[in-house]
Amino acid sequence: MRQFWRTFSHNQLALCGGAVVSVLVFLAVLAPVLAPWDPNRPDTRKILAAPSSSHWFGTDPLGRDVLSRVLYGSRVSLSVGFVSVGIAVAIGLLLGSAAGYYGGMVDNVVMRLVDLMLVFPRFFLLLAVLAFLKPSIWTIMTVIGVTGWMGVARLVRAEFLTLREREFVIWSESVGAGALRIIFRHILPNAIAPILVAMTLGIPAAILTEAGLSFLGLGVQPPYATWGNILNDGRDYIEIAWWLTLYPGLAILITVLSYNLMGEGIRDALDPRLRQSRVGRILRLGR
Amino acid sequence: MALFALRRLLLSIPLLIGITFVSFVVISLAPGGPLDFLTPEDPNASPEVKERLVKEFGLDRPIHVQYWQWLKRAVRLDFGRSFLPDGRPVLTKIGERLPVTLFLNVIELAIIVGLAVPIGVLSATRQYSLYDKITTVFVFVGFATPDFWLALLLMILFGVQLGWLPISGLRSLNWEYLSFWQQQWDFFAHLVLPIVVATFGGLAGFSRYMRQSMLEVVRQDYVQTARAKGLSERVVISKHALRNALLPVVTILALALPGLIGGSVIIESIFAIPGMGQLMVQSVFSRDYPVVMGNLVIVASLTLVANLVADITYGLVDPRIRFGGRRGRRS
Numbered sequence: 001m002r003q004f005w006r007t008f009s010h011n012q013l014a015l016c017g018g019a020v021v022s023v024l025v026f027l028a029v030l031a032p033v034l035a036p037w038d039p040n041r042p043d044t045r046k047i048l049a050a051p052s053s054s055h056w057f058g059t060d061p062l063g064r065d066v067l068s069r070v071l072y073g074s075r076v077s078l079s080v081g082f083v084s085v086g087i088a089v090a091i092g093l094l095l096g097s098a099a100g101y102y103g104g105m106v107d108n109v110v111m112r113l114v115d116l117m118l119v120f121p122r123f124f125l126l127l128a129v130l131a132f133l134k135p136s137i138w139t140i141m142t143v144i145g146v147t148g149w150m151g152v153a154r155l156v157r158a159e160f161l162t163l164r165e166r167e168f169v170i171w172s173e174s175v176g177a178g179a180l181r182i183i184f185r186h187i188l189p190n191a192i193a194p195i196l197v198a199m200t201l202g203i204p205a206a207i208l209t210e211a212g213l214s215f216l217g218l219g220v221q222p223p224y225a226t227w228g229n230i231l232n233d234g235r236d237y238i239e240i241a242w243w244l245t246l247y248p249g250l251a252i253l254i255t256v257l258s259y260n261l262m263g264e265g266i267r268d269a270l271d272p273r274l275r276q277s278r279v280g281r282i283l284r285l286g287r
Numbered sequence: 288m289a290l291f292a293l294r295r296l297l298l299s300i301p302l303l304i305g306i307t308f309v310s311f312v313v314i315s316l317a318p319g320g321p322l323d324f325l326t327p328e329d330p331n332a333s334p335e336v337k338e339r340l341v342k343e344f345g346l347d348r349p350i351h352v353q354y355w356q357w358l359k360r361a362v363r364l365d366f367g368r369s370f371l372p373d374g375r376p377v378l379t380k381i382g383e384r385l386p387v388t389l390f391l392n393v394i395e396l397a398i399i400v401g402l403a404v405p406i407g408v409l410s411a412t413r414q415y416s417l418y419d420k421i422t423t424v425f426v427f428v429g430f431a432t433p434d435f436w437l438a439l440l441l442m443i444l445f446g447v448q449l450g451w452l453p454i455s456g457l458r459s460l461n462w463e464y465l466s467f468w469q470q471q472w473d474f475f476a477h478l479v480l481p482i483v484v485a486t487f488g489g490l491a492g493f494s495r496y497m498r499q500s501m502l503e504v505v506r507q508d509y510v511q512t513a514r515a516k517g518l519s520e521r522v523v524i525s526k527h528a529l530r531n532a533l534l535p536v537v538t539i540l541a542l543a544l545p546g547l548i549g550g551s552v553i554i555e556s557i558f559a560i561p562g563m564g565q566l567m568v569q570s571v572f573s574r575d576y577p578v579v580m581g582n583l584v585i586v587a588s589l590t591l592v593a594n595l596v597a598d599i600t601y602g603l604v605d606p607r608i609r610f611g612g613r614r615g616r617r618s
Contacts, residue, residue, distance in 0.1 A: 123552040124549055128313050
């Protein structure tokens with residue numbers, strides 16, 4: 001742990017990323033206190049007002065304060081990020097460890113399933129599923145999670161394949177430990193590093209996906225403010241109200257960038273072996 | 288080689304069946320069946336339409352029979368008719384849009400590869416130089432920039448503020464009245480923004496892989512040998528290293544293809560380009576679900592074919608893959 005912290009704290013970019021991420025979480029949690037205006041209260045006297053001292057980010061077509069909406073939007077983005085990655089990791093962990101531990105037929109079935117899921121262009125699949133479901137924040141989280149576990153499964157499987165042959169696993173098998181015990185007590189704790197990295201890098205990807213869906217109008221539905229929604233609102237006004245486009249997009253950019261920097265930093269610090277190797281590559285491909 | 292290609296071909300058959308299966312599962316996701324969405328106030332929900340659909344999809348039969356019926360038709364690329372008033376066959380609708388999407392994606396891919404290879408090679412051969420650092424920053428920003436946001440910003444800048452480029456569709460309204468060359472120019476101008484946006488994100492990823500792949504190859508013994516026998520650095524890099532570094536990129540290209548095609552959903556709907564992505568979004572909104580399903584199956588099958596082509600190409604250029612049987616990851 002100390003070793004981890006030493007390496008991580010020497011990586012300035014990763015530290016910056018981590019700091020920004022903490023600030024963002026802080027802002028999201030305290031949004032109700034920090035937001036200068038009610039994000040959902042329209043004001044007909046201030047429709048599409050340019051940024052000013054009372055509305056730093058201007059107002060939208062209904063006269064709502066964009067800064068407050070961006071702040072509230074960060075709550076949606078972060079929770080979608082965390083929950084959907086949680087779902088993806090749970091599925092990936094389950095299938096990946098089954099494939100890596102049992103091998104043979106199980107492995108074959110799981111890996112073909114992974115191949116199958118990867119053949120579908122993600123947005124087409126997401127849209128097809130959402131066409132049949134009632135859009136809500138929970139649907140979005142589930143759908144993003146259920147279509148995004150393939151990278152984690154591959155990763156976990158790869159870890160299991162190497163760890164499975166190690167002495168301590170063979171030893172515990174020989175003294176009669178059950179499969180579940182070996183998986184959860186002996187192998188998984190040793191595979192935790194890449195899984196953690198996968199989670200950190202998965203969150204920004206999920207945030208981007210949610211923003212894209214909301215932008216198309218298929219994500220979290222109004223009146224809830226999300227970054228994608230605000231951008232969608234601003235789409236019809238790009239000729240007169242640039243602030244509706246600039247600020248929420250910047251929020252996405254900064255969030256995703258700092259999570260990525262932090263994630264890469266964690267990866268390098270946790271395990272130098274992983275530096276520039278499988279994890280990033282496998283994950284990016286899953287996108 | 289023929290054997291290798293044949294084996295790959297056979298392996299993709301279960302995947303093709305899988306595609307239809309997943310698509311069918313998606314249909315049955317709708318609680319109460321797909322017809323549930325045709326609410327009374329929906330103008331498409333006349334009793335005749337419902338009756339036609341029940342018959343078309345065999346909704347009164349057990350689920351495995353339904354799948355079998357659907358599969359039999361899907362194999363013949365018969366995805367039924369659109370729910371929209373025009374009621375045209377799904378395949379016709381997709382057929383009109385497919386060339387547009389394919390055309391855009393092929394151009395994007397060509398530009399991405401054309402730019403990413405030199406960028407990646409330069410950054411790998413000058414690791415930790417200023418150039419390398421700048422490209423690294425570019426890569427991180429590229430990964431983090433939402434494509435739809437970039438599209439909007441460029442539309443504001445070049446379309447609205449400067450007025451240099453058109454921001455929607457593929458043709459101007461007065462297209463018919465332009466001369467031949469003006470028409471070509473008009474078409475080209477409409478393509479600039481969508482292609483720039485689509486290329487941006489992909490470029491970041493590919494130049495990174497190229498750099499990585501190059502860094503790995505440069506450390507190999509045969510590159511050292513080439514240097515040791517006194518070849519110039521140029522020759523070492525361009526002849527010995529680059530060729531080997533390009534190999535894994537072929538695979539990555541194929542694996543990244545679904546992402547690129549998926550990106551056309553957003554780009555086509557922002558720039559109002561009449562391709563499959565736009566069709567998908569429109570059909571989702573109008574709950575035109577035969578079109579949604581047809582689109583999903585076709586897009587996935589196309590990706591599968593592209594993967595197959597990439598696999599076989601890889602086998603052609605790298606004998607280790609062909610004879611090794613299993614596909615080993617070099618790293």
